[in-house]
Amino acid sequence: MNETEIRAGETLLEMPDSFDAGVYFIGVIHTPWTQRGACPKQGDPREGPDCRIDIADAFLPALAALESQSHGQVLYWMDRARRDLATQSPKADGATRGTFSLRSPNRPNPIASSLVTIVSVGADHVIVRGLDCLDGTPLIDLKPEKCPEWAKD
Amino acid sequence: MNETEIRAGETLLEMPDSFDAGVYFIGVIHTPWTQRGACPKQGDPREGPDCRIDIADAFLPALAALESQSHGQVLYWMDRARRDLATQSPKADGATRGTFSLRSPNRPNPIASSLVTIVSVGADHVIVRGLDCLDGTPLIDLKPEKCPEWAKD
Numbered sequence: 001m002n003e004t005e006i007r008a009g010e011t012l013l014e015m016p017d018s019f020d021a022g023v024y025f026i027g028v029i030h031t032p033w034t035q036r037g038a039c040p041k042q043g044d045p046r047e048g049p050d051c052r053i054d055i056a057d058a059f060l061p062a063l064a065a066l067e068s069q070s071h072g073q074v075l076y077w078m079d080r081a082r083r084d085l086a087t088q089s090p091k092a093d094g095a096t097r098g099t100f101s102l103r104s105p106n107r108p109n110p111i112a113s114s115l116v117t118i119v120s121v122g123a124d125h126v127i128v129r130g131l132d133c134l135d136g137t138p139l140i141d142l143k144p145e146k147c148p149e150w151a152k153d
Numbered sequence: 154m155n156e157t158e159i160r161a162g163e164t165l166l167e168m169p170d171s172f173d174a175g176v177y178f179i180g181v182i183h184t185p186w187t188q189r190g191a192c193p194k195q196g197d198p199r200e201g202p203d204c205r206i207d208i209a210d211a212f213l214p215a216l217a218a219l220e221s222q223s224h225g226q227v228l229y230w231m232d233r234a235r236r237d238l239a240t241q242s243p244k245a246d247g248a249t250r251g252t253f254s255l256r257s258p259n260r261p262n263p264i265a266s267s268l269v270t271i272v273s274v275g276a277d278h279v280i281v282r283g284l285d286c287l288d289g290t291p292l293i294d295l296k297p298e299k300c301p302e303w304a305k306d
Contacts, residue, residue: 014211015177020291021230022172024261058167059261061239064251075264077174086214098217100295108177108212109293111228113266138173140262142253 009089009096013108027055027139029076034135036080036105045071045117045130046150053126053139060124067121071148075141076133078110115145162242162249166261180208180292182229187288189233198224198270198283199303206279206292213277220274224301228294229286231263268298 006012030052033039040048053074055063066072085106089096099107116130126142159165183205186192193201206227208216219225238259242249252260269283279295 011214013214016211019175020178021176021232023174023176024169024236025173026261058169059253061164061166062252062261064240064249064254066251066254069254073266075262075266079174083177087217096217098219099215100212101217101219101222101297103296107294107296108179108215109228111264111294113226113228141260141264143256143260144254 010085011087013084013086015084023140025138026059027053029053029137029139031131031135040132043114043130043132045115048129050127051131069118069144071145072116072118073143073145074114074116077138077140078105081105081110083108163238164240166237166239168237178291179212180206182206182290182292184284184288193285196267196283196285198268201282203280204284222271222297224298225269225271226296226298227267227269230291230293231258234258234263236261
């Protein structure tokens with residue numbers, strides 16, 4: 001998408017001149033999806049494909065004991081999103097809504113979270129099920145999540 | 154906490170020299186809790202206290218249509234956390250675990266999410282139930298969430 005192109009229903013925010021905090025990319029997520037349109041609407045932690053998250057060397061010591069966890073929350077950075085949209089019309093109904101009333105990847109801080117099943121933990125990577133993002137998406141956090149009701153028994 | 158003090162079980166990461174992306178603080182969260190120890194372990198979107206989120210002027214246009222949503226996901230920035238811990242021992246069992254196998258606020262990117270009930274939406278603020286963070290915590294995202302099973306009927 002051309003970053004300067006505005007679609008129907010889109011209006012722009014006046015963005016601040018500077019950021020308030022910085023984010024480290026702590027790893028890279030690998031998925032089967034290389035184009036936005038191919039990504040599932042929501043990941044499936046039960047039946048979704050195994051995806052590999054490669055953890056950056058500097059952050060490997062923080063993986064200790066993760067293998068004891070069955071489920072996790074993955075936060076990722078949607079690096080291809082645009083951040084300056086006040087309103088959008090991504091739904092089929094053609095209505096225009098503010099960015100905060102939509103789950104569009106286009107938002108001031110393009111962060112998304114997925115609930116995942118932790119399949120295995122390697123020395124430098126984690127295999128999970130439940131992601132829905134593009135191949136190559138930067139990882140920004142990984143934390144344990146309580147075992148969901150559907151996964152019990 | 155003294156930022157240079159290391160507690161039992163804590164080891165440090167060698168942090169990268171620079172950030173990979175920047176975050177905007179899009180608002181300020183107001184809660185009844187002014188000290189870390191007073192915060193609940195997890196917010197309660199049913200019975201928790203009403204909390205006010207003031208949205209920064211630049212981002213107000215993105216609130217449009219939020220009043221049509223019953224529940225939301227709030228992402229916030231834990232600005233008092235330290236970011237350089239590889240391992241920690243915050244649990245009563247004294248075991249040392251890697252940061253990614255803990256939900257401690259101390260993590261490379263100190264981002265947390267809460268499921269909230271949207272109580273009301275004003276011109277420059279949102280009232281929600283379900284938060285667990287300190288008063289004054291920076292808001293980094295707000296997006297709609299499907300009505301949870303417990304909230305139906």
